[in-house]
Amino acid sequence: MMDQKESLSPTQKPHIGVIGAGVSGLRAADLLLRHGFQVTILEARNRLGGRVHQERLPNGHFIDIGANWIHGATNSPIMDLARETKTEVSSWDTISHVFNEDGDFLTLAESTYYFTTAWNIFGDAFEYSSKNSSGIAPGKSLMDFFRDDIDKAIPETEEDYEKKRHIVLQLAHLWGAIVGGSVDRQSLKFLWLEESIEGENLFCAGTYRKILQRIAQPAVDGADIRYATQVSEIHGKSSSTSADKIVKVKTTDGQVFDFDEVVLTTPLGWLQKNLQSFHPPLPDQLSKAIRSIGYGCLEKVYISFPTAFWLTPDANSRTTEGFCQWLSPTYALDTNPARWSNEAVELGSLPPSTAHPTLLFYIYGPESQHITSTLRSLPTQDAKNDFVFAFFQPYYARLPSFDPDSCRPTGFFATDWLGDEWAGNGSYSNFQVGLEEGDEDIRTMRHGAPELGIWMAGEHTAPFDALGTVGGAYRSGELVANRVAGVYGIVDAVTE
Incomplete structure (x- = not known):
């Protein structure tokens, strides 16, 4: 983790949306809050933890x-x-x-x-x-x-x-x-x-119950968590005018949220089934990477x-x-x-x-x-x-x-x-025959689409030595939060 610089003042707080309250989303929210951002978590379920439950x-x-x-x-x-x-x-x-x-x-x-x-x-x-x-x-x-x-x-x-x-x-x-x-x-x-x-x-042996509670506590204390809120559309930033430099997130119940940045932590399987939800479409290389990695x-x-x-x-x-x-x-x-x-x-x-x-x-x-x-x-x-x-x-x-x-x-x-x-009708990213650029596909997903204000985290974007693990999801949340903070000058620039 990079050393934190001076936090944002209350009048300068960019609003970050975190989609998904699994381990990666909760960890990202924790660090974003520490860096001084306003954080709203949109979670489709009535609980925290995602696939850790x-x-x-x-x-x-x-x-x-x-x-x-x-x-x-x-x-x-x-x-x-x-x-x-x-x-x-x-x-x-x-x-x-x-x-x-x-x-x-x-x-x-x-x-x-x-x-x-x-x-x-x-x-x-x-x-x-x-x-x-x-x-x-x-x-x-x-x-x-x-x-x-x-x-x-x-x-x-x-x-x-x-x-x-x-x-x-x-x-x-x-x-x-x-x-x-x-x-x-x-x-x-x-x-x-x-x-x-x-x-x-x-x-x-004792289950992940207390570990999850510990990971979730900072978000519970400091973020605005919207349960039973299912995302239907994500409209990325446009560079045409300053008014369009926001990310709009629409939900199935008709709500619309405006964010300065969005951290997308939904499972890979959900991404694969919902590529049509992004407007404009995600970059071709990112869409290809999402489709290429297997889902178990x-x-x-x-x-x-x-x-x-x-x-x-x-x-x-x-x-x-x-x-x-x-x-x-x-x-x-x-x-x-x-x-x-x-x-x-x-x-x-x-x-x-x-x-x-x-x-x-x-x-x-x-x-x-x-x-x-x-x-x-x-x-x-x-x-x-x-x-x-x-x-x-x-x-x-x-x-x-x-x-x-x-x-x-x-x-x-x-x-x-x-x-x-x-959960994307499955569990865990994996690497199946026919895959030609698996490592580059992971790097591409890890990079996300920051030019659209869309950042990505989750076990499918983890460091190579932790893909498909809870520890990998946790570390991916840290990485993406520090990368967002780097763009706003709160920490030194962080590479993925």
Whole structure:
């Protein structure tokens, strides 16, 4: 952050509109207020936080329905806020527990071997992408790299090499549970943009609730926040006359706001669906950048039980702590004929003050579309319960110490970002095959259209080492606020 110069006098306060009250918008509002601007936030929802939000499970525990993780905790402003707010965080053993396609529970040694092999290939792919991005064909996917590299990782001289290769390639598909998009569609050319900040990734065991409250407090205290205010048109500045050097924002309920500058923090998916709302149209290069970057569909299904039975040793002394994967199941064809792999993290081994007997399933792609659309179509909560429990029962029933009578689910919560127009009908920017200028597209969005009085922030405009993360959204809000302040001479000029 640049050093602040003398703040504006009360009679000189430019009026800045911030569209969207997610993490980036709230952080931008905080710094803009510190710099002496008048700030109005237009938020379509009746709450703050955007895709960082909490709900309660039927068992009473708070859960995050958006971000769960703090990425790159070593130098993360979000980790600093977790410490400040005494928010509990947690980590698990990096080795996951794996069921193969026949439903057999692999030994820990087998799981360790397969995960180590898969993550070594992921590491090779990141390094290859970083060093050779300019020469990689846009159509080459991360899965293509896996198929090319698997022969080296598991040579024919290894016993059961074909079986081992098969399982590692199945594990590769769980990439989708990280970015909300298929490994077959992940751009190898721009894979390096998916690599987040160095440092440990920690689960936000206490949820983001207190962190969000801390981020939001300055805006709550100092900004004019207009809830349930949905933007329909944004009319950028014109250089023809001084009277036109304002940005007009129109809303669906007929309100018109005049601003000196607008900071646009809406999700990438919303931008992609609403390019027609800008008058004049956004510059061609910016519109192209917005259309070019992929947008994911990562969803979450929390299922709670009377106890965390999977932490009780079974007859073979097995327990399941941390992550668990069920690969390409052949045993659930009535509910999962496409054989989508599934991944869950268990919340029973969190710190005692935050632990609860719940499995959190991460789903993406066609599976997330199937789950969310089906739940939307069912008329009663009982019908929704029956559908979710029947769909996931083939997986949780294979966990250690499961008993069909004593381990019946007590409730669930499923996200539906795909059905949320203000989230842009999805979640998280990503980089898909066919992308030719991914890094330049991010830079273009980060730059925005300041000549029109339109500035941009959000996880899709974050620094390259934090794209798609809460920390990245937070930092993008800081950056854009300081850039606006730089134009008004309040801080030294800031480059994006």
